[in-house]
């Protein structure tokens with residue numbers, strides 16, 4: 516709050532002026548020399564409550580957030596896989612219980628692969644096919660394998676690591 520510093524400085528100056536005036540009054544001939552010097556009433560700045568953070572209705576729970584779920588294991592065919600276009604990955608299960616994940620961005624010219632069929636990950640743009648087992652090129656024009664993506668499997672759900 517830019518104005519609060521200015522008002523505090525102003526109030527501090529006012530307090531000093533009050534002390535000075537009191538000091539003058541104590542030295543004047545009007546006061547009783549044996550009397551206690553009058554106490555200057557303290558000038559306190561008006562209380563300005565500190566801004567407090569308002570509780571947010573959308574505050575996240577205290578639990579750590581889970582990485583996004585890609586696919587349920589139950590929906591992952593053995594020897595096949597699923598393209599998760601939103602995350603640009605393809606999840607495969609070349610053998611029962613062996614789960615793999617690759618980038619779904621074709622290494623030829625960057626299309627997102629279209630499907631997984633007959634044991635290959637297939638790009639619809641120019642026909643490249645990649646192995647569901649390791650992402651290597653089965654047929655071009657692509658010449659480079661799909662990069663592997665780290666995943667975790669928990670509670671029957673494949674997630675990004």
Ligand code: FES
Pocket residue numbers: 621622623624625626638639640641642643655656657
């Ligand atoms: S972009 Fe996939 S085959 Fe060309």
